[in-house]
Amino acid sequence: MAQAIVRNVRYAGMASCVPRRILSNIKDCPPQIRSARERIVRNIGIETRRICSEWQYFSDLAFDATERLLAELNWGRDEIDALIVVTQSPDYLIPGTAIILQNRLQLKPTTIAFDINLGCSAYAFGLHVLGAMMASGGIRKGMLLVGDKAASVIDPLFSDAGTATALEYDPDAPPMYFDLNSDGSGYEAIMLPAGGHREPYGLQHALPFKDDDGIWRSPSALVLDGPAVLSFSTQRVPPAVRNLLEFAQCPVADVDYFIFHQANKMINETIRKKLGLDPDKVPSTLHDFGNTSGASIPVTMTARIRDALLEGRKKVLMSGFGIGLSWGSCIVDIENAVFPELIES
Known part of the structure; x- marks a missing residue:
């Protein structure tokens, strides 16, 4: 780390x-x-x-x-x-x-x-x-x-x-506190294999195929190893969050909100329970916005805790994890910051 x-x-x-x-x-x-x-x-x-x-x-x-x-x-x-x-x-x-x-x-x-x-x-x-x-x-x-x-x-x-x-x-x-990590041995767990120099787009990537679930898919689509991502997220993230809290000498009770990357309900609930966090301190936007990749933490802040952040100083722990494989967390004190309402474009 x-x-x-x-x-x-x-x-x-x-x-x-x-x-x-x-x-x-x-x-x-x-x-x-x-x-x-x-x-x-x-x-x-x-x-x-x-x-x-x-x-x-x-x-x-x-x-x-x-x-x-x-x-x-x-x-x-x-x-x-x-x-x-x-x-x-x-x-x-x-x-x-x-x-x-x-x-x-x-x-x-x-x-x-x-x-x-x-x-x-x-x-x-x-x-x-x-x-x-x-x-x-x-x-x-x-x-x-x-x-x-x-x-x-x-x-x-x-x-x-x-x-x-x-x-x-x-x-x-x-001060802002950070704990950042990468493990490239798991790079194939979330991967777009076609389109780079190692495997340029070709005719074979333009021909869709019918998967076992009856849905037509593209060979150039994202490859996602669900079990590998689940195992990685639930095993790596909780200790990384604890390490960050210890590094910042910050008790869990001092954190107003824990904002996690919105992966899916099973992953996020497992992480929350492993850390013993109050659900009220762990807002989610999965139901309404899905997985917005790297934007999921700020989107969740805007959509769920904007009013609270405008009320006064708040200590927020943010933690993202996935592609790479990589995982990073930070603790940020937010006060007198500007938070526009969610923009729809």
Whole structure:
């Protein structure tokens, strides 16, 4: 594990944007698989998901979230020194989406802008990268954009979302604590095998096939080893959270909210019970928003605890886990931050 403290950086605000289009895992599935889909919904806890329109991409959602956040913060575009995008849904293989958004947002040409390729654990990793860059004071204001376009009509798990988080250099800010980990031996557990240089797209990837459940699937679709992900998540995350609490010398009772990546109900409930956490301190958006990949932590904060975060200082432990395999957690004290209402685009 890699543990770290980021000092002198304030969590200034966050905005979340989801598509307007809502897809039901039961009502919008083929009739012949409805009973099977109902069982899946009971087990994973995801009934409705958000899916982009044909013209819409992750960068569009992130753009809308950033525009709203900048307006409510009353930050000038020429004040932004860094723009980091963490996504697995770039507009193009090259150049990076951050570069494109830097121009689209009309940020100054001297803005640092780059992408990080990460999914489920993206939020904690992204906060640390941007926060560590800012800690010395050379970068005064930075934006972290996290999310993915991962939804499909067929798959019952994933949703689309884009989020923007604002960090600001502040010598009086309380420290942020991090525990970040990676284990590449499990990289095949969540994988998009086609499309890279090792296996470029070919004709064989364009021909759908009928799976055992009667659904037509694409050979270029995401490969997800459910049992491996379940085992990894429930075995790795609880001790990592305990390690972080010990590192920060923070009792469980001092944490106001524990925000976990929204994987599925079975995984999240197992983690909560292993840690002995009060359900009221562990909000969930699985039922309404599904798995929004790296955006699931900020989306849950916006949709479930926004009012509480606006009331006064709150200590929030955030923990993401999945793709890589990787898992990262952080403890952040949030006070006087800006949280726009959920944006639908």
